[in-house]
Amino acid sequence: MSKRRAEDAPVTVRARAESRPAKIEALSEEERQERTEPSEDVASSTASITSSILEYRALNGRTFHSAAHAADYFMPNDGQQQESLDLVHHYLTLIMDGLLYLAPIPSDTEGLTVLDVGTGTGIWAIDFADVHSDADVVGTDLSPIQPSWIPRNVRFEIEDATVDWSFRADSFDFIHMRYLLGGISDWTALFERAYRCCKPGGWVESVEVEPILYSDDGTTDGNPFIEKFATLFLEASNKTGKSFIVPSDDVQRLGMEAAGFSDLQVVDFKVPMGGWPRDPRLAEVGRISHVALETDIEGYTMMLWHHVLQWPLDGYQPFLDGMRKTLRDKRTHPYMKLRVVYGRKSETE
Structure with missing residues (x-):
């Protein structure tokens, strides 16, 4: 996977910050027949949790974060979910032209302190540490699911992003956070914590996707499974008070603005689902x-x-089967909204 610093492509980043994603043009039926697609058999794997000190919750055959660290966080933390999250990292890097971030952090990263909030498998923090071997990178998450074989300049810590962070004020030059949807009830409070821990002149970047499937050509309209998929997340947002539709709710920009960040840039992407x-x-x-x-x-x-x-x-398995069939239908052209927002803490702070 290609990894480049954001400063290596300032024109690309700046242009995107000033524009909205265009309509994605689909293949014609003739072009689709000619294109050779890779196998769509989706393999998944599970990883065993071997440490006796980890007390994960077991629900429906899956493991979830310990209730001591998160009450009813909706995503599991087992091997199957980890495999999916690493694939998410892959497509996010690809859609941003190989960039790991868009914020214009300094080109000289010697001594740069970086925090990756909600690090998950740690793949972003590890990639950043590989590229910037002279930076000091910390990744935080609810569960210690990160690998033990990591670059010398990265470490991982258990931290709940929804409560006061344990880091001292003005600790980090760059704070990166990604895919916290469904886990945050107060986004302004989240960015206030980031503001406190960010050094004056430092940057914070938030990357969030919306798990609603849209289309530019109407091919998702009226599909009962796509509509059920949307309803699931919309009703969960209303019931839990934790947004699953972060880009549409605009909570990243509003929260960062309320927390005091300036020079805000909003960059929107469309993430197609399928080839x-x-x-x-x-x-x-x-x-x-x-x-x-x-x-x-x-x-x-x-x-x-x-x-x-x-x-x-009794409705769950038919829903899953219908979603899989819909996603494999090449006549349907769905995409998700992706929003990247970054801003800077004032030098005089």
Whole structure:
């Protein structure tokens, strides 16, 4: 995977910050027949948790974060979910032209202190540490699921982003946070914590996707499974008070602005789901995003369906089967909204 610093492509980043994503053009039926698609058999794996000190919750055959660290966080933390999250990292890097971030952090990263909030498998923090070997990188998450074989300049810590952070004020030059949807009830408070821990002149970047499937050509309209998928997250947002539709709610920009960040930039992308786009790069993004979702569609929906909304049990498996069939239908051209927002803490702070 290609990794480049944001400063290596300032024109690209600046142009995107001033524009909205264009309509994605789909392949014609003739072009679709000619294109050779990779196998769409989606393999998933599970990882055993071997440490006796980890007390994860077991629900419906899956493991979730310990209740001591998070009450009813909706995503599991087992191997199947980890595989999906690594695929998400892959398509996010690809859709941003190989960049790990968009914020214009200093080109000289010697001594740079970086915090990755909600690090998950730690893949972003590890990639950043590999590229910037002279930076000091910390990744925080609810569960210690990160690998032990890591670069010397990165470390991982258990931290709940929804409560006061343990770091001292003015600790980090760059704070990166990604895919916290469904876990944050007060986004302004989250960015206030980031503001406190960010050094004067430092940058904070937030990357969030919206798990609603849209289309520019109407091919998702009226599909009962896509509509059910949207309803699941919309009703979960209302019931839990934690937004799952972060880009549409604009909570990143509003929260960062209220926390005191300046020089805010909002960059929107469309993440295709499936290899239907005519553009080869977007088609690759779509194939990876499709595999990422199918690898653990249960992990993204199980807790919400069964425990948050308590929908009928007998409707869950038909819903999953219908979603898989819909995602594999090349006549349907869905995409998700992705929003990147970054801002700077004042030098005089």
